[in-house]
Amino acid sequence: MTPFTTLDGVAAPLIRPNIDTDAIIPSREMKGVTKAGLSDGLFAGWRYTEVGGRTPRADFVLNDSAYAGASILLAGQNFGCGSSREHAVWALAEYGFRAVIAPSFSPIFQQNCLRNGLLAAAAAPDFIAELAAGVAAGPQDHRVHIDLAAQTILGPGGAEARFDIDDEAKEMLLHGLDAIALTFRSLGAIEAFRAQDQTRRPWVYL
Amino acid sequence: MTAPKTLFDILWAEHLVSPLGGADSLILIDRIWLHERTGAVALRGLEAAGRKVLSPGQAFCAMDHIVDTLPGRGDATLMPTGTAFITATREAARAANITLFDIGDERQGITHVISPEQGVVLPGLTLICPDSHTCTQGALGALAWGVGSSEAEHALATSTLRVRKPRTLRIEVNGRLGAGVTAKDLALFVLSQISSSGAAGQMIEYCGEAISTLSVEGRMTLCNMATELAAFSAIIAPDDATLDYLHGRPFAPKGPDWDRAAQYWRGLRSHDDATFGRTLSFDAAVVSPTVTWGNSPQHAIPIDAFVPTFDHVAHYDSRESYDRALAYMDVQPGVRLTDLKIDAAFIGSCTNSRISDLRAAAGVLKDRKVAPGVRAICVPGSTAVKRQAEAEGLDRIFTAAGFEWRESGCSMCFFAGGESFGPQERVVSSTNRNFESRQGPGTRSHLASPQTVAASAIAGRLADPRLLDA
Numbered sequence: 001m002t003p004f005t006t007l008d009g010v011a012a013p014l015i016r017p018n019i020d021t022d023a024i025i026p027s028r029e030m031k032g033v034t035k036a037g038l039s040d041g042l043f044a045g046w047r048y049t050e051v052g053g054r055t056p057r058a059d060f061v062l063n064d065s066a067y068a069g070a071s072i073l074l075a076g077q078n079f080g081c082g083s084s085r086e087h088a089v090w091a092l093a094e095y096g097f098r099a100v101i102a103p104s105f106s107p108i109f110q111q112n113c114l115r116n117g118l119l120a121a122a123a124a125p126d127f128i129a130e131l132a133a134g135v136a137a138g139p140q141d142h143r144v145h146i147d148l149a150a151q152t153i154l155g156p157g158g159a160e161a162r163f164d165i166d167d168e169a170k171e172m173l174l175h176g177l178d179a180i181a182l183t184f185r186s187l188g189a190i191e192a193f194r195a196q197d198q199t200r201r202p203w204v205y206l
Numbered sequence: 207m208t209a210p211k212t213l214f215d216i217l218w219a220e221h222l223v224s225p226l227g228g229a230d231s232l233i234l235i236d237r238i239w240l241h242e243r244t245g246a247v248a249l250r251g252l253e254a255a256g257r258k259v260l261s262p263g264q265a266f267c268a269m270d271h272i273v274d275t276l277p278g279r280g281d282a283t284l285m286p287t288g289t290a291f292i293t294a295t296r297e298a299a300r301a302a303n304i305t306l307f308d309i310g311d312e313r314q315g316i317t318h319v320i321s322p323e324q325g326v327v328l329p330g331l332t333l334i335c336p337d338s339h340t341c342t343q344g345a346l347g348a349l350a351w352g353v354g355s356s357e358a359e360h361a362l363a364t365s366t367l368r369v370r371k372p373r374t375l376r377i378e379v380n381g382r383l384g385a386g387v388t389a390k391d392l393a394l395f396v397l398s399q400i401s402s403s404g405a406a407g408q409m410i411e412y413c414g415e416a417i418s419t420l421s422v423e424g425r426m427t428l429c430n431m432a433t434e435l436a437a438f439s440a441i442i443a444p445d446d447a448t449l450d451y452l453h454g455r456p457f458a459p460k461g462p463d464w465d466r467a468a469q470y471w472r473g474l475r476s477h478d479d480a481t482f483g484r485t486l487s488f489d490a491a492v493v494s495p496t497v498t499w500g501n502s503p504q505h506a507i508p509i510d511a512f513v514p515t516f517d518h519v520a521h522y523d524s525r526e527s528y529d530r531a532l533a534y535m536d537v538q539p540g541v542r543l544t545d546l547k548i549d550a551a552f553i554g555s556c557t558n559s560r561i562s563d564l565r566a567a568a569g570v571l572k573d574r575k576v577a578p579g580v581r582a583i584c585v586p587g588s589t590a591v592k593r594q595a596e597a598e599g600l601d602r603i604f605t606a607a608g609f610e611w612r613e614s615g616c617s618m619c620f621f622a623g624g625e626s627f628g629p630q631e632r633v634v635s636s637t638n639r640n641f642e643s644r645q646g647p648g649t650r651s652h653l654a655s656p657q658t659v660a661a662s663a664i665a666g667r668l669a670d671p672r673l674l675d676a
Binding site (some may be wrong): 016017018020021022027028030031032033036045050076077078082083084085086090104106107108109111112113116140163166167168169170179180182183184186187189190193194197201202203204205206 | 229234250264291294340368437459513523530643
């Protein structure tokens with residue numbers, strides 16, 4: 001997984017509350033048994049003029065050339081609610097997003113981000129609005145800077161905020177760690193725990 | 207004396223393999239469910255990394271998300287690429303030696319319907335599934351939560367997950383639900399009160415008289431919509447009703463193992479003086495049949511109410527989101543819900559498709575007809591539910607009223623590219639999500655209980671099931 005250290009990127013605002021994973025990647029766009037090929041379906045319902053089509057809607061932020069190459073998404077509260085589909089994160093990542101900044105996230109979506117090297121950083125709504133306003137002056141030149149080690153977000157107008165992230169999540173992102181590989185180090189402890197547990201709760205083990 | 211603990215704290219401690227230094231802990235996972243939407247991707251991901259399922263006996267797989275629900279179905283699907291998901295999942299599940307409830311198997315059905323039905327979920331277990339409505343199974347006293355595909359791979363490979371301990375939220379519902387008011391109405395009521403991010407990341411324990419007097423199936427409906435509150439999950443302490451429900455189920459323990467398990471399960475409850483992160487109390491008596499008017503499950507109001515003005519939702523919604531919801535749903539503030547004509551009615555999904563749901567809806571439909579022009583569909587939650595309903599003659603009540611009677615599956619709860627309700631069609635639905643285009647591009651969904659769906663199908667407009675005989 002690609003480590004996440006610092007990011008200096010174009011930030012695209014899509015500041016609505018409760019953007020669900022059906023909106024991020026409609027189920028009809030999940031056509032194959034694969035994690036790839038999803039970026040064209042990202043926000044398909046809002047991004048294109050018709051269902052299944054690929055004609056861009058002029059009024060959607062990702063179709064505005066000013067935001068070309070966006071790698072940071074500015075969003076509203078409870079981002080990623082709804083279905084647990086990890087395809088939402090795969091689609092965002094494949095499109096080029098490395099970070100989403102929102103007041104809050106669905107817990108499943110946030111965990112899915114972590115497992116794919118995306119930063120889901122929580123920030124106050126006012127700060128996000130300030131970032132969006134700063135970016136609007138010219139998104140390509142007015143970039144947002146994220147420093148994961150320092151846990152800071154710096155806006156183009158000088159707006160700065162610190163975000164919370166727990167130590168393990170931070171380490172995993174900074175070093176691009178694979179969770180399964182890490183847990184395999186504890187396999188002995190897991191097997192020992194299971195053996196002991198089986199004498200206590202035999203009905204659990206099928 | 208040890209400190210008093212919540213039920214969640216007790217289960218967390220019992221499954222704690224080891225702390226991981228930071229905020230995360232390594233938690234033992236007792237049951238893993240997969241389904242054909244994401245199961246093959248997870249199993250292939252494991253295989254590609256040269257990893258194996260650590261305990262295949264504790265993993266299960268359902269065919270529910272993509273499979274057709276039309277009579278005579280097979281592997282072919284109305285969803286253009288659906289067959290590939292079905293065959294890939296079947297092959298991967300067989301190769302991994304996971305129990306598969308396949309198409310044509312009498313045990314087939316929606317994961318969160320068949321898991322309790324088969325006794326796969328049990329009180330005190332940890333259970334995960336790459337499906338957000340896994341919280342449904344917390345109704346049996348299990349610690350059950352939805353995850354993504356990567357987490358499913360992790361659980362398959364290691365029988366554990368690295369989890370950050372959520373805060374606890376106790377939701378106490380006092381008194382009893384009124385006649386004609388269901389667990390679904392209560393779930394929608396709670397959403398209307400605390401919003402769709404009202405339990406963000408938290409572990410809910412539902413308790414109180416209204417919960418203990420709910421049927422086990424009703425508890426599943428209530429817990430099902432915890433994810434709509436952005437919760438980590440929800441749980442209800444097991445009681446005699448839970449044990450009665452599980453006794454004799456195929457994967458439940460038998461004989462002396464049952465006795466031993468039952469004794470343990472009876473002790474699974476929050477200590478009287480346990481401290482929760484937060485506690486909320488509601489009075490069940492104030493809950494009416496509840497229906498959504500907008501595009502978020504929090505947009506829920508009593509069936510006899512009017513679409514609210516922005517002032518009424520400003521505490522949890524933005525103006526833009528409120529205006530979008532009005533425009534998408536083609537409703538105006540001040541419009542009476544019961545004045546909204548419907549084009550379709552749907553009974554099904556992991557929220558409301560169990561035998562008690564079908565009995566309740568059939569009770570409304572008996573000797574009545576669906577209004578002309580209304581397309582009405584009933585999709586039983588499992589093949590076993592379907593068989594039971596047919597044995598009771600419920601299917602004939604549904605079909606005589608004008609409902610389609612389907613094979614089981616997730617069906618039109620969501621649009622995957624196959625069947626859908628049409629653009630601008632107004633659907634009253636016993637499902638869990640009224641998001642834009644969830645049930646089809648441009649489709650307008652109103653969430654409601656099975657009784658309300660049935661009453662509305664008859665009236666041809668949103669209708670209060672309590673008033674049908676008036």
